[in-house]
Amino acid sequence: MSERVTAQALLRRLLESTRERELDCDQFQELIAPWLDGKIEDPAVKALLEHHRQQCPECGEETEILLRALAPDDKA
């Protein structure tokens, strides 16, 4: 069973990784498809996407589900 993260631990982690410039969820959603297709070339934008994925548990979870959904089928 996984241990529940306390509010202070979560807040501290979020505060420690807070940057002045971050993508919000709407901006992340607009870029997620080209990002997963490897169409984002600007390293700064890629870094912003990766940071948001780590910083926002919801967009992070969504990304995991989407990656699983889009993964090639296993061939028997």
Place this chain on the structure above:
Amino acid sequence: MPSEQAWAESLRSEDQAAQAHAAAELRDYLKRTLAKGFGRQLVDADLDDITQESLLKIHRKLDTFSGQSRFTTWAAAIAVNYAVSELRRRRHQHVSLEDAAEQADWSADATTSEADVELLRRGISEALTERQRIAIEAALGGLPLSELARRQGVSQGAVYKLLHDARCRLRVYLAERAENRGSMQEALS
């Protein structure tokens, strides 16, 4: 399966038969994709309902598809976003903001002393606006941002921005106090 570009064009087509055929293929694709992504979290009638609703959302957004990605990736991203939000809504719709805030466990641990926890909580009370305080406390209690957004009638991005501003304010608050007491890893570095 049609080619990516042809698929998008057929969905925009004036030819009703071509459009219906493309929509049926897209529905099948979305259902398979959602089933694969969500596994047992999304089955049977729920899977059918969310697939259908996703299809409608994609139709409404078709004009915004710019070809920056594959059509299937773009459509899957919309469907997964809708499905996740809907599942979260069903799970949390009866949880009030106050109840969510009360769910937060503020106990100290090996890395954060009682005094530091107290400082964090004081920062939330003193440095944030009322909207920021309510949102951050509910989010720390486990209420999803998508639910906060739905209740406030704003986008999830707007809630994220609100919380980002709150975090920036809290960092300033903690840095000012760190000058006096040298605490919390020099105000979070």
